[in-house]
Amino acid sequence: EPEVTQTPSHQVTQMGQEVILRCVPISNHLYFYWYRQILGQKVEFLVSFYNNEISEKSEIFDDQFSVERPDGSNFTLKIRSTKLEDSAMYFCASDRDSYNEQFFGPGTRLTVL
């Protein structure tokens, strides 16, 4: 069964450094998403992406964040200058039609020191 994959599973970085989190959505899906979950808290929407552009972004998704689909398979989230409060689990998700269930990747745990 096809699944969403994410790399790395765990990323440790120093404050102020740039990180790129990578995702490979399910191949016939058209809509892509990033979510964040701070430890012990709820899953928060960051951004949605369709047809090679951002559809919507939350107030969390400020100028430090960017997304890209550099080729036909990868979907990346970049944080330009990480802050301590960016430490969280980052989930990528995808779906075909933006109505039914989203399929989540296993997540990347980002730790900013």
Add this chain to the structure above:
Amino acid sequence: AQKITQTQPGMFVQEKEAVTLDCTYDTSDQSYGLFWYKQPSSGEMIFLIYQGSYDEQNATEGRYSLNFQKARKSANLVISASQLGDSAMYFCAMRDSNNNNDMRFGAGTRLTVKP
């Protein structure tokens, strides 16, 4: 604004018993979807069940059923015959066109199944 409320931060249930996890929502949209996801301690998000706002029957998936009460704007998850492996966080979520159909989650309920 879209809002999902899960009022039970934690729930306990005896193995083999049924348990209901509460979820209420608020939307001005007539067309929306309601979802439940399970997050075990390993961290992944596992889709459980979906209910569309126009579905007349409550959704069921194996031991999971969704008690959908549209007038009350509630979408409670019922887990029958609880198993130890059901111990996890459970998140209620909604998609509607007010938010470009992006999925928004409740705060979650931590379910613990006792042997």
